[in-house]
Amino acid sequence: MNLLILSWNYIKAKPLNTLLNTLLMGLGIAIILVLILLSTQLEENFDKNKRGVDLVVGAKGSPLQLILANIYHIDFPTGNIKLEEAKSLTRNRLIKSAIPLALGDNYRGFRIVGTNHDYVNLYEGKVAEGDLWSYNLEAVIGERVAKQLKLEIGDTFFGAHGLSVADMAHEGKSYRVVGILEPSGSVLDQLILTNIESVWVVHEHEEEDHEEDHEHEPALGSAYETGLPDGDEEDEITAMLLQFRSPLGAVQLPRMINSNTNMQAASPAFETQRLFSLLGIGVDLLRSFAYIIIAIAGLSIFISLFNALKDRKYDLAIMRSLGASRAKLFVHVILEGIIITILGGGLGFLLGHGLTEFLAGTYEKSSEIGITGFIFVNQEIYVLFFSISVGFLAAIIPAIQAYKTDISKVLAQD
């Protein structure tokens, strides 16, 4: 027998009260944990993917859409820009590097991105098997692509027009897998990478309607390692990821691009911040709702302890007469509040992580981003401390009452 067992027995003696208090506490904590898990993983993912990109240049439209389409590959592109115009922009002395992107096709839901090797280096991608592409129609696939589609080196596939699964396939030119990347936790994991020319070739082929047949000689890409490819006036790319040479670029370039060209420039840092502040309103609302539930749980624990105290008075007096000090009874009542909140915390922990995993499994996009319920975030410890202190606070007034019990008076009353 000790105080823990004693308090536990009192909790067990009132199963319905305990159930209510634990459920309330658990629900509040679960909501907070889901929010914490989702937002930290989302922010981490967003930060990781925009690293090293100062500015995205693409067709005019929504700047947020430009960022979401070209950095995170979750939205549709705003349109295309002329290769010539992009090229002339890269001659600007404020630009240190420019990575071109050509989007538009997919293979079974995974986006085919025409680009150069700089794009892989940007995310510190490493080749697990095979090599990076150099000839047209050679493809390097991310780890998730390989795993999910069971593609291996040497396999061939046809791209489909558009960015979602059901679109029409280009049945003329097939890609050949030459390399598979190691998992990097970035967007690379779910992309199919190739030369920009490959993307052109696939489309050209369709437009020219089998006029020519150049399948026999694979052409070496004109800029597969770095820079922009050669092309004619008609050729287009989707966007460019820019890096500034100096902070001055951040001041001059966006305004220059937006007012003097047919292109649009958007800052990933600014746009993601804007996105999170928009999402933040909803998150804050939900979070305050969760804290209200926890506060009500605390109140409910307080009320049940306080009400029980009337019947407990004799018990407490008897315990004193058996040799318990005032301090011991104080701890006994506090422990009861804390045990209930720990039970609620445990329930909330399971619910929160379970719900996050469930949500991640239900929505395809969230599992693509890499959200999982099986991860522990440091912030959770603060939530645990917070809930234990709620239990402590809820129990403190009843505990003081227990501390002050006048044994002689209580015992003489019967």
Add this chain to the structure above:
Amino acid sequence: MISIDQLQFNYAHHKVLSIPHLEVNEQEHLLVLGTSGSGKTTLLHMMAGLLEPTHGSITVGQTNLYGLAASERDKYRGQNIGLVFQKSHLISALNVEDNLLLAQYLAGAAQDRGRIHEVLEELGLLAKKKKSVKALSQGEQQRVTIARALLNRPRLILADEPTASLDDANASKVINLLKEQAKHNGASLLIATHDQRVKDQFELQLNLSAQ
């Protein structure tokens, strides 16, 4: 064993309970008689260290009860004084054995299941060891309280109206049990009661109503 000197307790309404001197020797039994309101319970609580007297001292064994710090006094009571009340006052959230374990734990004594077994056996309660106290009859509950009071081998047993809620048969059983167990454990026994049935069974008597 217990000695009272110049004891005085002032109630809120100018009423005063005073006992100039009282001594009970080891293994002696004392019956405190009096109508309700005569101060029996007050005296008992003061002797148990539950209620501080206005003046005077109470010595149990060699220890001046009110010379001790409050938490020391709680501990001394747990280890040396067994209390039996009119109502059984067991902890209903616990079973019979856990109630007794709690008494050992709170007194700071070793938790000795062998001793619990022994005491329950002496009081014929062995079959009820794992029973919830709510499932016991009133007489059984009272016997568990007695078991609890005897558990830590107290030097002094204080009983406040132990027979008031019992019928004749059970009342005399309880009194015999208390006397027997006090003797068995070498403890002094002090019973406060207004129950006339008990009166003839004790030589040493203190009548508070007569004062």
